[in-house]
Amino acid sequence: MCALCTILFVVLNLTFLSSFQQWATFSRSWFLIDAKLQPPGRIASMCAVRLQGKHKPIYHALSDCGDHVVVMNTRHIAFSGNKWEQKVYSSHTGYPGGFKQVTAAQLHHKDPKAIVKLAVYGMLPRNLLRPNMMQRLHLFAEDELPEDVLANLTEELPQPRDVPRTLSQYTQEERDAFPRLWTPPADYKMK
């Protein structure tokens, strides 16, 4: 972003249009995050920072400097630990006896975007600007994005978690070169 700023300053000094320079500094960019196999909390904190505009040195709470964030592959997020079974999302319909509790797995099955949406909603400041910031968050369950969203994207953010390789992605030489503690005898039966 700072490299972009310095390039903008250099390029726009050449054009000598100070109003254009000012508008370009305040323009709204569209960020893309791929949430495949990523922890939803970390994705949400990155989103919340950019929706508020806290990644910009010109930040002010009242100056509406947040950017758009597009999150794709929300269906393939990966909770660590046993959170799919243990994390509970509660809500109340307002009617007596209407207290509902669903596990993360059930909620994800019903709506694959809900977990990331609730996580981001909880990380934004509790003021009147929160609904506006949520409107600038765009969630997609798979990696197919509509054309107008694709046309607006400016930057892809790096994923917060390094995804380890699966066993099928290791070559046979690497598998053989991996140190073994003990080789079983020929007639050993694995459970």
Next chain:
Amino acid sequence: MVFLTLSCLVRSRGPDRHWKVQELLKHARHFRGRKNRCYSLAVRAVRRAFVYATKGRILKKRNMRTLWISRIAAATREHNMKYPALIHNLGKTSVQVNRRILSELAITEPRTFLSLAKLAQARREEGFRAALGDGTEPAGVFSRVVVTH
């Protein structure tokens, strides 16, 4: 004032009530409702306003400092560093630039801010080398402390 008859002297209560009232109402002219016109309502509203202004002067200093800190933190994260590391290492190199100027540099002088961030990063790495190494290597260039009393 000179009173020409005794009755005038007795009846006169205070010659400058109009100006006293105007002195107070001038602080209430931008208020909403009858508070900007009627003296009894304006007295109460103006007193509250002055109390809020007094409290606000204390809060303004705090709010401005948190704003500067969040702006500096945003700018340092653009340069792959964190705010505590920047502040601590700028302090260790005795760069006594306050947060107000740092935030203004981050907005209007990006290259100066980049150079300060790189200075802090270099001092940080020297600190790591001094802590993790064996102590045989000499301290780095930025670790030299200049004592000025």
